[in-house]
Amino acid sequence: MGWRETIPLRNPQHRVERRAIVWWGLRALLVAVVVTGGLGVGYAATPSARAWLGPVLLVVAVLGVAQLLVMPGWRYVVHRWEAGDEAVFVATGWIVRYWRVAPVSRIQTVDTRRGPLEQLLGLATVAITTASARGTVYIVGLDERVARQAAERLGEITQATPGDAT
């Protein structure tokens, strides 16, 4: 059975890089290690708290492993993007999916960001801000070159499109 259509929107054109799976995996691993590690230290250090810390630790560890196994691949299937002359259209998420549309005429800034893990993998994030404090659109898991080109192209289109930035 195919991926059941959930909303009558088509998929954006481009997938993100396959390397993004590794990036999501590493991030999930880091979070899981920090949280379970912290709890584990607590468990080892305080015998009196073990009665209730044990089950909590177990649940957190199981959830962490499950996320590590499921999330990166799932995200790769879902994440897509496309930047046309009229608008930017991005699909993200995994358990909760998001489809975002931002018209080019309302875009204020376009910039690329690279965290340490992203630099390691040659990935970049494009952040597209609009006048809305809650309207920023992120495209994650792009090849750094693609991200730079996309940002430049969007910048050009934004310049050429008469906008009303409020």
Added chain:
Amino acid sequence: MSTPPEEPWRRLDRRMILVSFALIMLSASPLAIATWGFGVRLSPLGAAPAIAATSLGVLSGLRDTLTWIKTRYRITDECVERRTGLLVRKYRRIPRDRIRSFDVAAKLRHRAAGLRVVTIGAGQQSAAGDALKLDALSRKVSEQLREELLRGGQLASEGPEPARTDETVIATLRWSWLFYNIVNGWAFLVAAVVLWVVYWFAGTFGVDLFAVAVAQFDSASAGVMGSLLIAVPVVFGFGVAIMALLFVTEYWGFRLTRAPGPHGTILRTAKGLTKMHQVDREDRRLRGAQISEPLLWRWAGMADTDVIATGLKVLSADSGTTILPRGPIRVARRVVAAVLDRDPSPLTEPLRRHPVAAGWRRLWWAVMLSAVFGGCLWWISTLVEWMPPWWPLLALGALLVAAGGALVSYRSLGHTLVDGYLVVRAGLTSRTTAALQTQAVVGWTFRQSIFQRRLGLVTLTATTAAGTGAYLARDLDAAAAIALADRAVPGLLSPYVARPAPAAPKPTTRHADTSVGVPALVGGAPHRLWAVSDLHVGTAENRRICDELRPTTDGDWLIVAGDVGELVSDIEWALGTLRSRFRRVLWTPGNHELWTLPCDPVQLRGEARYLALVEICRSVGVDTPEDPYPVFDGAGGPVTVAPLFLLYDYTLLPPGASTKEAALTSAYRSGALCIDEVVLHPDPYPSRAAWCEQRLAATAERLSGRAEPHLPTVLVNHFPLAGQATDQLPDPTSALWCGTTRTADWPLRFHASRVVSGQLRVPRIPVFAAATRPDGPLWLPGVQPQGGEAPARLQDVLAAADQYRLSSWKNLGTATARPDSTARW
């Protein structure tokens, strides 16, 4: 008036020094009085609060003095500039065209000295301290500054007080609202803080107030519960009294007014007894308004009123967005109507309910959260001994409260699209209805969790620069969410809307007539204009048929020529379903839509019912006779498609009848009276004929003034436009309810290439090619779903097949006539 080349820098008002000195003296007085007046020997700990207060006052006074010494400001033609700072020189400049707010405030000490603190804001929401504050200027200078900056005038050296006559008062405070603003949970906190401060200050003077209170109160006789029963109301009452005091000082002389400004009008609130405060908001920055009804106050009909505007901070304590203290909701609505200059205001429009699945989702969450809560209780009960044995009752109680919350939350959901405003309503603890201008929408977000996906729901978020930045329509039907967003900002979403998928891959066996039948999916074909009528989705069979209608291309249009159903909920379902599949759906009402049946929860009659249906259509993205006539430019186009609603006026007489009255009497006697006479109310018109008269006049005017008069038209009316179409009716009497003779010349008059109608009790949708075809009228057959006898057929309106002429329609029409149907339709 000529401006000097270099605008001189100016100082703040020198009375500030006097005020600062007074402040220092005043703040030292409690300590002084305690020491010398009462001869209290101060212990370092006991005197701490008094010393802190004194030092605070002294420091504040010193700071004000230094500010006065170091601050210079000037206003040039381009900007407002200020230099200040003791160790680090600060320079702040705001271009005049970026000034978005001009606040004037005055604390008691300022008022006593006739001073005002002026805050000039550039309106960024993010950067803290972006405003330029001048603390303080004389009242006269502050007024002049306001005049200059907000009206673009020149700063006058001397002048009379500005006249206030050009202000329009929108609202003033009624003291009866006091109660709603002071009786709430905050009273306890306020009382606690005040009592604590008093207790400590008394401690400075060596008085233990707690001991005094306990001594006055015989706790032994009252017991613990009794003490609480007395103490809690007393503390609450005390808190309420303080809240009342605070409210009165804050809202004294409250006025909401509209006044002229430099860029159009401004919305101004002025209030305050000891601390006068005035906020100006430019109307051109208004993007909407919202009314919040907190859970318990909602049942008392009380609400809070805010504007949605760009450049106003939302989360600050002294928010400029609140334009009215908590008061009756009808006042709030009236004020919003005045503020948005739109009556009735978008916030009073009837809202569309959200799918029942949204309720199930909330209930599911309520059950899950209660289950987790119960599980935690059970777990704790296995670990500790102090859990009471009746803890399962706690879990049960939690479930009941959560389920009630789910119901309240579901019932508060609603949305609509009206006249350029997106209106959304949601909220459990505070039901908030927000109206946002669609032109202020800067993007869309659709959110769908896996649970929402199972239920076919989507949460639509409109992001905007104004207000909180995002306004949510929670848990819409997935297709309705797309339609809503598409209609609110036309064109933005259309490249991304999925092509409707075929219901099931069917073998390509085509119907005998190639122009009819459920159309097969044709890729890349030009868009087509389809028509269907008399769907009558009241029966399950017809509902299924309606649900199976599919376009051939993703750009196809569909005309629904009336008689979709009788119940408002049925009509909404059918049109919403069709709209989710066709690029554009155009609807005109039949007589069935206008029936007010006793079983319909919507009991609107006549014109009110019609207008309510129009609003429903708009909310699901369907065009109505009240909307601008669109131009179809697919296959056979371009043509202007005009859905019309004209009704009937009994001028189409059955054969043998000479007057309308005689024909009606005869119909009544023979028992062939149409059920319209009982359930189709003409309100507010005296009769259906009068309503028809009004519709004819209004519609003819709109058709004459259509946007592209050179294009041919497709006229769509449920009731046939041309009289001869009724000649073939199985029951001739029913012609009376089939239209009017006055539209006979309309196809010619309005350059119609096709006329689409329904209504005739024949299994056809007549498509009448008129005016442009010299070889006479042309009819196309179509089969209407009638009690599940035949599958629904879409009629391709513009691809007219020549073989169907009036004569062939006549044969088909008589062949399937139903003798028992006259009384039903």
